[in-house]
Amino acid sequence: AQSVTQPDIHITVSEGASLELRCNYSYGATPYLFWYVQSPGQGLQLLLKYFSGDTLVQGIKGFEAEFKRSQSSFNLRKPSVHWSDAAEYFCAVGDNFNKFYFGSGTKLNVKP
Amino acid sequence: DTAVSQTPKYLVTQMGNDKSIKCEQNLGHDTMYWYKQDSKKFLKIMFSYNNKELIINETVPNRFSPKSPDKAHLNLHINSLELGDSAVYFCASSHSGSNAEQYFGPGTRLTVT
DSSP, rough: OOEEOOOEEEEETTTOOOOOEOEEEOOOOOOOOEEEEEOOOOEEEEEEEOOOSOOOOOOGOOOEEEEEETTEEEEEEEEEEGGGGOEEEEEEEEOOOOOOEEOOOOOEEEEE | OEEEEEESSEEOOOTOOEEEEEEEEEEESSEEEEEETTTOOOEEEEEETTTTTTEEEEOOOTTTTEEEEEEEEEEEEEEEEOOOGGGEEEEEEEEESOOOEEEEOOOOOEEOO
């Protein structure tokens, strides 16, 4: 069965430090992978997506993610975190029927 | 110029009542979804409609009934509300196609007392 695991529930980083949020998926076919961000009291905003091709994808707000098929991972990275990046981040895998499976989220805190 | 909108944003009601949440999208998408986000922030799909036709119906109590009057609208009606229905409900929309990203509304926080 399809599933997504985000092993880190909370992460705290200092402003200006680099960030990596982990995501592992389980899916039998070629996965469609997404990262979304949810600010407090808001809906989800798409950061980036991977379907095929280059395994390093660029997204909005300076985020990037790397697809590693051998590790079933799609980790999200940012070289320098800003205070405004504090939010909840969700990884998702989509199947062939537009059905999304979300991870449980990682809450990012940014220290000044 | 809101892409996916939901009303109301907050809904507080008593157990046993019936309530509806409305969703509208102006993105020209043909597929719409309802998700439930529980208190631990876990997001789970409930329903999906494509061109007004139900295509995903997860294991959801039949007290929940979606209705899509047209491609731009997907409403969620909940009968006999229970305490466990308290959650944030998100509407989303997308083009059909397996790699289509979904666009989410701002959510409706439902509190059942």
